[in-house]
Amino acid sequence: MPFIEVRGLVKEYPTATALRGVDLDIEKGEWLSIMGPSGSGKSTLLNILGGLDSPTSGSVMIDGTDITTLNENRLTVFRRERLGFVFQQSHLIPHLTATENVMIAQFFHSIPDREEAEEALRRVGLSHRLNHRPAEMSGGEQQRVCIARALINNPSLLLADEPTGNLDRENTKNVLNLLRELHEEEHFTIVLVTHDPFVSRWAEREVTMEDGRIVKDEALY
Numbered sequence: 001m002p003f004i005e006v007r008g009l010v011k012e013y014p015t016a017t018a019l020r021g022v023d024l025d026i027e028k029g030e031w032l033s034i035m036g037p038s039g040s041g042k043s044t045l046l047n048i049l050g051g052l053d054s055p056t057s058g059s060v061m062i063d064g065t066d067i068t069t070l071n072e073n074r075l076t077v078f079r080r081e082r083l084g085f086v087f088q089q090s091h092l093i094p095h096l097t098a099t100e101n102v103m104i105a106q107f108f109h110s111i112p113d114r115e116e117a118e119e120a121l122r123r124v125g126l127s128h129r130l131n132h133r134p135a136e137m138s139g140g141e142q143q144r145v146c147i148a149r150a151l152i153n154n155p156s157l158l159l160a161d162e163p164t165g166n167l168d169r170e171n172t173k174n175v176l177n178l179l180r181e182l183h184e185e186e187h188f189t190i191v192l193v194t195h196d197p198f199v200s201r202w203a204e205r206e207v208t209m210e211d212g213r214i215v216k217d218e219a220l221y
Protein backbone atom coordinates (compact mmCIF):
# COMPACT_ATOMS: atom_id res chain seq x y z
CA MET A 1 0.00 0.00 0.00
CA PRO A 2 1.39 3.44 -0.87
CA PHE A 3 2.09 5.94 1.92
CA ILE A 4 -0.60 8.27 0.53
CA GLU A 5 -3.56 7.02 -1.48
CA VAL A 6 -5.98 9.61 -2.85
CA ARG A 7 -9.13 8.29 -4.51
CA GLY A 8 -11.89 10.08 -6.39
CA LEU A 9 -11.25 13.42 -4.75
CA VAL A 10 -13.83 16.06 -5.60
CA LYS A 11 -14.05 19.55 -4.12
CA GLU A 12 -16.95 21.76 -5.05
CA TYR A 13 -17.33 25.33 -3.89
CA PRO A 14 -20.63 27.14 -4.45
CA THR A 15 -18.94 29.18 -7.17
CA ALA A 16 -16.35 26.77 -8.57
CA THR A 17 -15.29 23.14 -8.75
CA ALA A 18 -11.68 22.98 -7.57
CA LEU A 19 -11.10 19.20 -7.88
CA ARG A 20 -12.91 16.99 -10.42
CA GLY A 21 -11.86 13.47 -9.42
CA VAL A 22 -8.21 13.19 -8.38
CA ASP A 23 -6.51 9.81 -7.90
CA LEU A 24 -2.93 9.85 -6.67
CA ASP A 25 -0.51 7.43 -4.99
CA ILE A 26 2.60 8.73 -3.24
CA GLU A 27 5.34 6.45 -1.91
CA LYS A 28 6.98 6.91 1.46
CA GLY A 29 10.02 9.17 1.21
CA GLU A 30 9.10 10.44 -2.23
CA TRP A 31 9.49 14.11 -3.20
CA LEU A 32 6.55 15.00 -5.41
CA SER A 33 5.84 18.36 -6.96
CA ILE A 34 2.40 19.47 -8.03
CA MET A 35 2.58 21.84 -10.98
CA GLY A 36 -0.08 23.64 -12.93
CA PRO A 37 -1.49 27.08 -13.71
CA SER A 38 -3.17 29.34 -11.18
CA GLY A 39 -6.65 28.08 -10.32
CA SER A 40 -5.97 24.47 -11.36
CA GLY A 41 -6.63 23.12 -7.85
CA LYS A 42 -3.08 22.67 -6.48
CA SER A 43 -3.63 24.41 -3.16
CA THR A 44 -7.02 22.78 -2.66
CA LEU A 45 -5.42 19.35 -3.11
CA LEU A 46 -2.55 20.19 -0.74
CA ASN A 47 -4.90 21.61 1.89
CA ILE A 48 -7.04 18.47 1.78
CA LEU A 49 -3.89 16.29 2.07
CA GLY A 50 -3.04 18.28 5.19
CA GLY A 51 -6.51 18.06 6.69
CA LEU A 52 -6.87 21.85 6.47
CA ASP A 53 -9.85 21.51 4.14
CA SER A 54 -12.30 18.66 3.54
CA PRO A 55 -13.40 17.22 0.19
CA THR A 56 -16.95 17.06 -1.14
CA SER A 57 -16.30 13.37 -1.85
CA GLY A 58 -13.43 10.93 -2.13
CA SER A 59 -10.87 9.55 0.30
CA VAL A 60 -7.34 10.41 1.46
CA MET A 61 -5.49 7.54 3.11
CA ILE A 62 -2.25 8.59 4.78
CA ASP A 63 -0.24 5.74 6.27
CA GLY A 64 -3.39 3.66 6.70
CA THR A 65 -5.66 6.39 8.09
CA ASP A 66 -8.47 7.91 6.03
CA ILE A 67 -8.06 11.47 7.24
CA THR A 68 -11.36 12.56 5.66
CA THR A 69 -13.21 10.52 8.32
CA LEU A 70 -11.40 11.95 11.36
CA ASN A 71 -13.22 14.36 13.64
CA GLU A 72 -11.68 17.77 14.34
CA ASN A 73 -9.83 16.63 17.49
CA ARG A 74 -8.28 13.55 15.94
CA LEU A 75 -7.38 15.55 12.83
CA THR A 76 -5.59 18.11 15.01
CA VAL A 77 -3.61 15.32 16.68
CA PHE A 78 -2.82 13.79 13.29
CA ARG A 79 -1.54 17.11 11.92
CA ARG A 80 0.52 17.79 15.03
CA GLU A 81 2.14 14.34 15.12
CA ARG A 82 2.63 13.62 11.44
CA LEU A 83 2.69 16.77 9.32
CA GLY A 84 4.84 19.80 8.69
CA PHE A 85 3.67 22.82 6.68
CA VAL A 86 5.49 25.56 4.78
CA PHE A 87 3.58 28.27 2.95
CA GLN A 88 4.47 31.16 0.67
CA GLN A 89 3.89 33.63 3.50
CA SER A 90 6.12 32.72 6.44
CA HIS A 91 3.45 33.15 9.17
CA LEU A 92 6.18 33.69 11.75
CA ILE A 93 5.16 35.47 14.95
CA PRO A 94 6.63 38.97 14.53
CA HIS A 95 7.55 39.74 18.14
CA LEU A 96 9.26 36.39 18.77
CA THR A 97 12.84 35.48 17.85
CA ALA A 98 13.71 32.75 15.36
CA THR A 99 14.40 30.34 18.23
CA GLU A 100 11.13 31.19 19.97
CA ASN A 101 9.19 30.70 16.73
CA VAL A 102 10.56 27.16 16.51
CA MET A 103 9.89 26.58 20.22
CA ILE A 104 6.22 27.44 19.70
CA ALA A 105 5.94 24.41 17.39
CA GLN A 106 7.61 22.25 20.06
CA PHE A 107 5.19 23.60 22.66
CA PHE A 108 2.10 22.68 20.62
CA HIS A 109 3.57 19.22 19.97
CA SER A 110 5.02 18.38 23.40
CA ILE A 111 7.64 20.32 25.36
CA PRO A 112 9.69 23.33 24.24
CA ASP A 113 13.43 22.60 24.15
CA ARG A 114 15.60 25.65 23.43
CA GLU A 115 18.76 23.62 22.78
CA GLU A 116 16.98 21.50 20.20
CA ALA A 117 15.36 24.54 18.56
CA GLU A 118 18.74 26.28 18.30
CA GLU A 119 20.30 23.14 16.84
CA ALA A 120 17.56 22.97 14.19
CA LEU A 121 18.24 26.61 13.26
CA ARG A 122 21.98 25.96 13.02
CA ARG A 123 21.15 23.03 10.76
CA VAL A 124 19.35 25.35 8.32
CA GLY A 125 22.29 27.77 8.37
CA LEU A 126 20.91 30.32 10.82
CA SER A 127 23.38 30.12 13.72
CA HIS A 128 23.82 33.90 13.38
CA ARG A 129 20.07 34.59 13.55
CA LEU A 130 18.93 32.66 16.63
CA ASN A 131 17.82 35.78 18.51
CA HIS A 132 16.65 37.84 15.54
CA ARG A 133 13.01 38.65 14.92
CA PRO A 134 11.43 38.00 11.50
CA ALA A 135 11.65 41.65 10.43
CA GLU A 136 15.40 41.55 11.04
CA MET A 137 15.85 38.63 8.62
CA SER A 138 15.77 38.34 4.81
CA GLY A 139 12.91 36.52 3.08
CA GLY A 140 15.17 33.52 2.45
CA GLU A 141 16.21 33.40 6.11
CA GLN A 142 12.56 33.59 7.21
CA GLN A 143 11.69 30.64 4.98
CA ARG A 144 14.58 28.68 6.48
CA VAL A 145 13.12 29.38 9.94
CA CYS A 146 9.82 28.03 8.60
CA ILE A 147 11.53 24.86 7.40
CA ALA A 148 13.18 24.39 10.79
CA ARG A 149 9.81 24.96 12.45
CA ALA A 150 8.01 22.56 10.10
CA LEU A 151 10.55 19.77 10.70
CA ILE A 152 11.23 20.24 14.42
CA ASN A 153 8.82 17.47 15.45
CA ASN A 154 10.05 15.00 12.80
CA PRO A 155 6.93 14.83 10.63
CA SER A 156 6.61 11.98 8.17
CA LEU A 157 5.07 14.32 5.59
CA LEU A 158 6.10 17.87 4.66
CA LEU A 159 3.50 19.86 2.73
CA ALA A 160 4.73 23.02 1.03
CA ASP A 161 2.61 25.49 -0.96
CA GLU A 162 4.73 27.82 -3.12
CA PRO A 163 7.42 27.90 -0.38
CA THR A 164 9.77 29.96 -2.54
CA GLY A 165 7.05 32.12 -4.10
CA ASN A 166 8.37 35.29 -2.46
CA LEU A 167 12.07 34.60 -3.03
CA ASP A 168 14.50 35.58 -5.78
CA ARG A 169 16.36 32.88 -7.73
CA GLU A 170 19.39 32.86 -5.43
CA ASN A 171 17.33 32.39 -2.25
CA THR A 172 15.05 29.93 -4.01
CA LYS A 173 18.08 27.78 -4.83
CA ASN A 174 19.37 28.02 -1.27
CA VAL A 175 16.06 26.96 0.23
CA LEU A 176 15.60 24.08 -2.23
CA ASN A 177 19.17 22.84 -1.77
CA LEU A 178 18.61 22.89 1.97
CA LEU A 179 15.38 20.95 1.57
CA ARG A 180 17.19 18.41 -0.60
CA GLU A 181 19.90 17.92 2.05
CA LEU A 182 17.34 17.45 4.82
CA HIS A 183 15.27 15.12 2.66
CA GLU A 184 18.32 12.95 1.90
CA GLU A 185 19.09 12.70 5.62
CA GLU A 186 15.62 12.19 7.04
CA HIS A 187 13.62 10.55 4.21
CA PHE A 188 10.35 12.30 5.04
CA THR A 189 7.85 12.55 2.20
CA ILE A 190 7.54 15.94 0.47
CA VAL A 191 4.58 17.26 -1.49
CA LEU A 192 5.45 20.66 -2.90
CA VAL A 193 3.07 22.86 -4.86
CA THR A 194 4.55 25.29 -7.34
CA HIS A 195 3.71 26.91 -10.67
CA ASP A 196 7.44 27.41 -11.36
CA PRO A 197 9.19 24.73 -13.49
CA PHE A 198 12.55 25.74 -12.00
CA VAL A 199 11.29 24.85 -8.51
CA SER A 200 9.52 21.71 -9.66
CA ARG A 201 12.78 20.25 -11.00
CA TRP A 202 14.06 19.62 -7.48
CA ALA A 203 11.43 16.90 -7.04
CA GLU A 204 11.75 13.24 -8.04
CA ARG A 205 8.34 13.18 -9.63
CA GLU A 206 6.07 15.82 -11.11
CA VAL A 207 2.31 15.79 -11.32
CA THR A 208 0.64 18.43 -13.47
CA MET A 209 -2.89 19.68 -12.79
CA GLU A 210 -5.29 21.42 -15.10
CA ASP A 211 -8.80 22.49 -14.22
CA GLY A 212 -9.11 20.21 -11.17
CA ARG A 213 -7.59 17.12 -12.75
CA ILE A 214 -4.18 15.47 -12.96
CA VAL A 215 -3.23 15.57 -16.63
CA LYS A 216 0.39 14.42 -16.40
CA ASP A 217 2.44 12.31 -13.98
CA GLU A 218 6.12 11.74 -14.67
CA ALA A 219 9.38 10.77 -12.98
CA LEU A 220 11.98 13.52 -13.19
CA TYR A 221 15.00 11.27 -12.60
Ligand SMILES: Nc1ncnc2c1ncn2[C@@H]1O[C@H](COP(=O)(O)OP(=O)(O)O)[C@@H](O)[C@H]1O
Pocket residue numbers: 013014015016017018036037038039040041042043044045
Ligand atom coordinates in the same frame (compact mmCIF):
# COMPACT_ATOMS: atom_id res chain seq x y z
N1 LIG B 1 -12.47 29.06 -0.54
C1 LIG B 1 -12.84 29.05 -1.83
N2 LIG B 1 -14.07 29.43 -2.19
C2 LIG B 1 -14.47 29.40 -3.48
N3 LIG B 1 -13.69 29.00 -4.50
C3 LIG B 1 -12.44 28.61 -4.20
C4 LIG B 1 -11.94 28.60 -2.86
N4 LIG B 1 -10.65 28.15 -2.86
C5 LIG B 1 -10.36 27.89 -4.15
N5 LIG B 1 -11.43 28.16 -4.96
C6 LIG B 1 -11.47 27.98 -6.42
O1 LIG B 1 -11.07 26.67 -6.72
C7 LIG B 1 -10.22 26.65 -7.86
C8 LIG B 1 -8.87 26.07 -7.50
O2 LIG B 1 -8.18 26.95 -6.61
P1 LIG B 1 -6.76 26.63 -5.98
O3 LIG B 1 -6.78 25.26 -5.41
O4 LIG B 1 -6.42 27.74 -5.05
O5 LIG B 1 -5.82 26.65 -7.26
P2 LIG B 1 -4.23 26.85 -7.39
O6 LIG B 1 -3.61 26.64 -6.05
O7 LIG B 1 -3.82 25.86 -8.41
O8 LIG B 1 -4.03 28.25 -7.89
C9 LIG B 1 -10.19 28.09 -8.38
O9 LIG B 1 -11.19 28.24 -9.35
C10 LIG B 1 -10.51 28.89 -7.14
O10 LIG B 1 -11.10 30.10 -7.50
Ligand SMILES: [Mg+2]
Pocket residue numbers: 042043044
Ligand atom coordinates in the same frame (compact mmCIF):
# COMPACT_ATOMS: atom_id res chain seq x y z
MG1 LIG C 1 -2.36 27.91 -4.89
